[in-house]
Amino acid sequence: MSERLTSSNNDTAGDTGAGCRLSPWARGVSPSPTLAVDARAKALAAAGKDVCGFGAGEPDFDTPQFIKDAAAKALADGRTKYTPTPGILPLRKALADAYNALGFAIEPSQVVVSPGGKMSCYLAILATVGPGDEVLIPAPYWVSYPEMVKLAGATPKFLPTDDKGGFKITPAQLRAAVTPRTRLLILNSPSNPTGAVYSGAELRALVEAAAAAGLFILSDEIYEHLLYDDVAPTHPALLARDAAERVITVSGFAKTYAMTGWRVGTLVASKPVAAAVADLQSQTTSNVTTFAQYGALAVFERPDLARAALDAMLERFNKRRMRLYNALNNIAGVTCFRSQGAFYLFPNISSFGIPSAEFCARLLDEELVAAVPGSAFGAEGYLRLSYATSDAVLDKGVRRLEAFCNRLPRK
Ligand SMILES: Cc1ncc(COP(=O)(O)O)c(C=O)c1O
Numbered sequence: 001m002s003e004r005l006t007s008s009n010n011d012t013a014g015d016t017g018a019g020c021r022l023s024p025w026a027r028g029v030s031p032s033p034t035l036a037v038d039a040r041a042k043a044l045a046a047a048g049k050d051v052c053g054f055g056a057g058e059p060d061f062d063t064p065q066f067i068k069d070a071a072a073k074a075l076a077d078g079r080t081k082y083t084p085t086p087g088i089l090p091l092r093k094a095l096a097d098a099y100n101a102l103g104f105a106i107e108p109s110q111v112v113v114s115p116g117g118k119m120s121c122y123l124a125i126l127a128t129v130g131p132g133d134e135v136l137i138p139a140p141y142w143v144s145y146p147e148m149v150k151l152a153g154a155t156p157k158f159l160p161t162d163d164k165g166g167f168k169i170t171p172a173q174l175r176a177a178v179t180p181r182t183r184l185l186i187l188n189s190p191s192n193p194t195g196a197v198y199s200g201a202e203l204r205a206l207v208e209a210a211a212a213a214g215l216f217i218l219s220d221e222i223y224e225h226l227l228y229d230d231v232a233p234t235h236p237a238l239l240a241r242d243a244a245e246r247v248i249t250v251s252g253f254a255k256t257y258a259m260t261g262w263r264v265g266t267l268v269a270s271k272p273v274a275a276a277v278a279d280l281q282s283q284t285t286s287n288v289t290t291f292a293q294y295g296a297l298a299v300f301e302r303p304d305l306a307r308a309a310l311d312a313m314l315e316r317f318n319k320r321r322m323r324l325y326n327a328l329n330n331i332a333g334v335t336c337f338r339s340q341g342a343f344y345l346f347p348n349i350s351s352f353g354i355p356s357a358e359f360c361a362r363l364l365d366e367e368l369v370a371a372v373p374g375s376a377f378g379a380e381g382y383l384r385l386s387y388a389t390s391d392a393v394l395d396k397g398v399r400r401l402e403a404f405c406n407r408l409p410r411k
Pocket of ligand 1: 263
């Protein structure tokens with residue numbers, strides 16, 4: 001018997017049969033709980049159940065027609081071959097121009113277009129941390145950050161926040177968590193799952209604390225255009241000392257233009273970091289689908305149509321946000337933080353005294369309402385509700401949630 005077979009005889013975790021075994025990375029990674037909730041809700045709906053889905057992480061609108069037309073034209077024109085790994089030059093140039101109009105000072109070579117903002121985040125992490133390094137992640141967090149950090153061999157270190165503190169970390173909290181091994185801070189404003197948005201002053205203080213500790217900052221701004229209550233957008237890359245070297249700005253087209261299935265994410269960084277990200281991409285996914293890049297380019301070629309599409313979506317989202325926010329705060333035992341961005345609310349359900357995973361499992365079984373437990377985001381005692389769903393589903397879902405809560409004993 002080979003050495004490989006005998007050495008694994010006490011441990012069958014990850015065994016795929018025939019003496020073959022999954023890697024430590026595959027054994028260590030957790031599947032996305034948000035995608036799992038969405039898949040379960042869709043499966044129930046496909047089986048004819050009247051499910052109210054609050055699990056979605058994507059706009060329920062279609063991609064604007066002018067973007068689809070641009071991609072269809074690119075396809076018809078034969079744009080079907082590889083492009084440069086970091087993306088077609090017109091798109092990188094348009095992105096650089098858009099960032100420079102905000103006050104950045106970048107060249108197209110500092111822009112990398114990747115298959116989704118998720119990949120942009122992962123490549124940013126792979127480019128900046130490795131085994132033995134620590135990464136600071138404010139909690140509640142987007143479910144993929146800790147897994148990506150672990151896949152890079154580094155260790156996630158969480159900075160807890162709560163609704164009373166507006167789901168925001170403080171500079172003192174950041175400073176206290178830094179060790180000689182800390183390399184990277186991840187910021188996500190507007191936040192998934194809470195919808196919290198840092199003010200410019202709050203971000204500046206955090207960025208200064210991170211700069212003093214010599215950290216890279218991954219600023220995930222995928223929800224940057226989904227803002228309410230007249231909140232102004234803020235970009236850590238414009239606030240940092242040595243910003244150009246320190247901050248990696250990630251965004252994309254998925255949430256802003258209802259293009260989640262297109263897989264077009266963007267990253268802006270210093271030249272060495274952008275080059276490292278492009279090299280990593282060149283050995284993994286190569287470029288984003290060519291005609292999808294031309295579809296994304298249409299956003300810059302027709303800014304009038306892009307703005308109109310975004311404004312129409314924002315108006316709908318904002319109405320739903322307030323409708324859901326008010327309805328949640330009217331349920332006895334539930335209190336809800338007022339989000340100012342993205343399309344999520346993160347109500348506090350701790351008064352019922354049961355774990356959020358149990359709360360959500362029972363809510364789906366008993367009332368056919370799909371929500372994601374706060375525990376999935378590293379914050380017990382909350383739920384994440386996405387209002388990227390129709391008004392009818394929203395109203396019906398809230399009525400069912402209220403009926404469910406009214407049946408539960410309170411602490
Ligand atoms: C906080 C955050 N970052 C990044 C992404 C990735 O977006 P995509 O890969 O669809 O561009 C998501 C998607 O859910 C997200 O919520």
